[in-house]
Amino acid sequence: MHILGINSAYHEPSACITRDGAIVAAVEEERFNRVRHGKPSLINNPHHLPVESIRYCLAAASISPAQLDHIGFSFNPPKRLAKNVRIREKVNPGDWGSKEGEQLFHDLLMSNPERLSHLLNEDITGKFKWIDHHLCHAASTFFVSPFDNAAILTTDGIGEFTSTWMGHGHGNRLTRLWERGYPHSVGFLWTKMSRFLGFGEYGQWKVMGLGGYGDPNRFMKPMHKVVHYAPDGNYWVNKRYMQFRLDSHSEFEKLFGPCRGADAPIEDWHADLAATLQSMTNSIVLGLERRLHRLTGAQNLCRAGGVALNCVTNAFLEEHGPFKRTFVMPAPNDGGTSVGACYYIWNHLLGKPRGYVLDSALLGPSCDDKAVELILKKQQAVFNRIEHPEQLAARLVADGNVVAWYQGRMEFGPRALGDRSILADPRRADMPFVLNTKVKHREHFRPFAASVLEEAAGHWFDIPRPSLSNRFMLYAYPVKAEKMGLIPAVTHIDGTCRIQCVSLDENPSYYGLIEEFGRLTGIPMVLNTSFNETEPIICSPEEALNTCRRGGIDHLVIGHFWVRFKGAHKRAAQVYNSGGSKRPLRDLVVGAVQSQTAPKHHHLLDGIDYESRRQLTRARRELPVDPDKVTLERFLLSRR
Numbered sequence: 311m312h313i314l315g316i317n318s319a320y321h322e323p324s325a326c327i328t329r330d331g332a333i334v335a336a337v338e339e340e341r342f343n344r345v346r347h348g349k350p351s352l353i354n355n356p357h358h359l360p361v362e363s364i365r366y367c368l369a370a371a372s373i374s375p376a377q378l379d380h381i382g383f384s385f386n387p388p389k390r391l392a393k394n395v396r397i398r399e400k401v402n403p404g405d406w407g408s409k410e411g412e413q414l415f416h417d418l419l420m421s422n423p424e425r426l427s428h429l430l431n432e433d434i435t436g437k438f439k440w441i442d443h444h445l446c447h448a449a450s451t452f453f454v455s456p457f458d459n460a461a462i463l464t465t466d467g468i469g470e471f472t473s474t475w476m477g478h479g480h481g482n483r484l485t486r487l488w489e490r491g492y493p494h495s496v497g498f499l500w501t502k503m504s505r506f507l508g509f510g511e512y513g514q515w516k517v518m519g520l521g522g523y524g525d526p527n528r529f530m531k532p533m534h535k536v537v538h539y540a541p542d543g544n545y546w547v548n549k550r551y552m553q554f555r556l557d558s559h560s561e562f563e564k565l566f567g568p569c570r571g572a573d574a575p576i577e578d579w580h581a582d583l584a585a586t587l588q589s590m591t592n593s594i595v596l597g598l599e600r601r602l603h604r605l606t607g608a609q610n611l612c613r614a615g616g617v618a619l620n621c622v623t624n625a626f627l628e629e630h631g632p633f634k635r636t637f638v639m640p641a642p643n644d645g646g647t648s649v650g651a652c653y654y655i656w657n658h659l660l661g662k663p664r665g666y667v668l669d670s671a672l673l674g675p676s677c678d679d680k681a682v683e684l685i686l687k688k689q690q691a692v693f694n695r696i697e698h699p700e701q702l703a704a705r706l707v708a709d710g711n712v713v714a715w716y717q718g719r720m721e722f723g724p725r726a727l728g729d730r731s732i733l734a735d736p737r738r739a740d741m742p743f744v745l746n747t748k749v750k751h752r753e754h755f756r757p758f759a760a761s762v763l764e765e766a767a768g769h770w771f772d773i774p775r776p777s778l779s780n781r782f783m784l785y786a787y788p789v790k791a792e793k794m795g796l797i798p799a800v801t802h803i804d805g806t807c808r809i810q811c812v813s814l815d816e817n818p819s820y821y822g823l824i825e826e827f828g829r830l831t832g833i834p835m836v837l838n839t840s841f842n843e844t845e846p847i848i849c850s851p852e853e854a855l856n857t858c859r860r861g862g863i864d865h866l867v868i869g870h871f872w873v874r875f876k877g878a879h880k881r882a883a884q885v886y887n888s889g890g891s892k893r894p895l896r897d898l899v900v901g902a903v904q905s906q907t908a909p910k911h912h913h914l915l916d917g918i919d920y921e922s923r924r925q926l927t928r929a930r931r932e933l934p935v936d937p938d939k940v941t942l943e944r945f946l947l948s949r950r
């Protein structure tokens with residue numbers, strides 16, 4: 311039996327196809343249309359179906375549209391229409407929350423079965439099922455989890471109306487227990503704050519990274535005017551301050567300060583505000599987990615929804631949450647709801663037994679060596695065929711190169727997990743500077759993740775308990791104090807590192823690379839950042855070549871081929887190490903302070919007793935002078 315799941319209501323349009331309860335393929339449309347998040351979340355585009363994703367899924371399953379048995383869509387249009395126009399708040403005419411806007415959104419959604427029939431040249435209207443958005447989030451994580459019995463928590467911006475959903479999963483059944491609806495939304499709180507801090511609609515990652523530098527207490531009092539939460543796990547968002555459906559930030563400005571423009575400098579109070587939001591989010595979700603634990607008495611927890619991408623909160627919950635074991639699927643954002651649509655039909659509606667565990671996110675398109683070679687020749691690339699790509703790539707990384715790594719099937723979900731990744735040496739202090747400026751073209755303060763051998767992870771990071779989800783780069787764990795100075799490129803200012811545990815059974819090629827790197831250097835991990843510049847993660851070999859050719863990357867290892875480029879990163883590294891650039895605070899902390907590769911900065915640490923990066927951050931907050939004029943370097947020198 312084949313089931314096709316589709317998401318297109320808001321953003322991250324995606325498709326998934328299952329055969330007899332096992333995923334054959336899952337992919338997000340952004341990888342094909344090259345638009346980040348697939349499309350903007352607009353009132354007039356829920357009918358923009360993930361056309362290429364659907365075509366890919368059918369091709370991967372080698373079936374025609376007529377062979378589809380069921381099609382699940384991860385949204386329930388009538389349910390949304392019934393509730394959203396009843397909220398008394400200021401809205402933009404014709405947009406979200408307005409009567410005419412919501413009617414338009416509903417009508418466009420309702421046209422999707424006919425549109426899909428037209429697209430597939432097959433009448434599928436009789437097979438089409440609308441499924442509640444949060445049921446899809448819940449199904450996307452519980453039915454593919456290793457648990458037969460688990461509590462389920464889904465938290466996002468908004469589904470039809472729900473923003474937080476609690477339930478219980480038993481075998482092939484889901485039971486709803488509690489819901490919280492708009493405007494009480496943790497997800498939207500982050501969206502609003504991202505806009506306010508100048509990072510736009512999808513800058514939540516930046517807010518999360520920036521929070522590591524800030525004081526989580528500075529804005530707690532005014533923040534409590536925006537959000538109130540109770541010990542029993544409930545929470546309320548004050549819509550007067552949020553103004554979510556308006557572009558205005560006037561109420562936030564009264565509480566916190568002026569709204570930051572996209573190109574304006576990032577000041578300390580921005581980091582403090584981000585840190586406050588992060589701290590508050592940890593507390594809210596912890597409260598929700600405790601409520602859910604009381605309701606279910608379950609030992610296991612499955613989570614999904616965009617908030618489950620917050621790796622700081624996730625790690626906090628692993629340490630403080632009431633559940634013994636947790637599972638978060640690799641695409642907990644809306645992209646993952648296409649998976650949930652399939653499994654809600656397969657398990658809950660059809661009553662089929664469980665039998666599939668999502669233990670790998672490598673579910674997307676691939677390109678074999680023959681096709682790669684043709685493309686390389688067509689693109690006039692200079693390349694060699696190699697026998698052992700893992701060994702070569704490991705050596706190149708150990709020698710200080712920036713290496714693009716393209717192998718096997720593309721990852722499903724927002725993280726590059728070692729098949730479409732850019733790799734670098736985690737020991738090199740200059741790497742964050744090099745990658746942020748020359749390859750990723752993004753803010754200096756953003757941290758980099760590490761891919762570590764599964765067996766070695768516990769020796770390097772404080773991981774409270776094992777979880778299958780550690781494979782999906784969803785947790786930022788503290789680096790062990792004695793190891794911190796060894797991996798400056800992947801240690802964030804707060805002493806944590808977002809990690810991906812790599813297992814031999816899931817990805818033998820990537821595992822082999824890291825194993826070889828560990829043999830060469832004694833460090834069983836590599837820096838892993840997604841293979842892209844500012845666009846979505848690359849999908850095709852052509853996109854891989856184009857990204858490399860734009861500069862900063864020295865080598866591409868693609869299948870069994872090695873392509874070399876004139877890397878701009880070495881020039882950037884020279885600038886960094888000569889001190890000729892204005893080094894951002896993060897580089898000074900992560901790089902110069904404890905690095906083995908920037909010995910000239912070691913003197914900065916002399917006489918300063920730091921047990922961890924957290925203490926360093928706290929010490930910085932004690933500065934009695936204008937924070938805008940203080941560099942860490944000056945501070946450290948003043949302490950000597």
Ligand SMILES: [Fe+2]
Nearest residue numbers: 466468615644
């Ligand atoms: Fe969602």
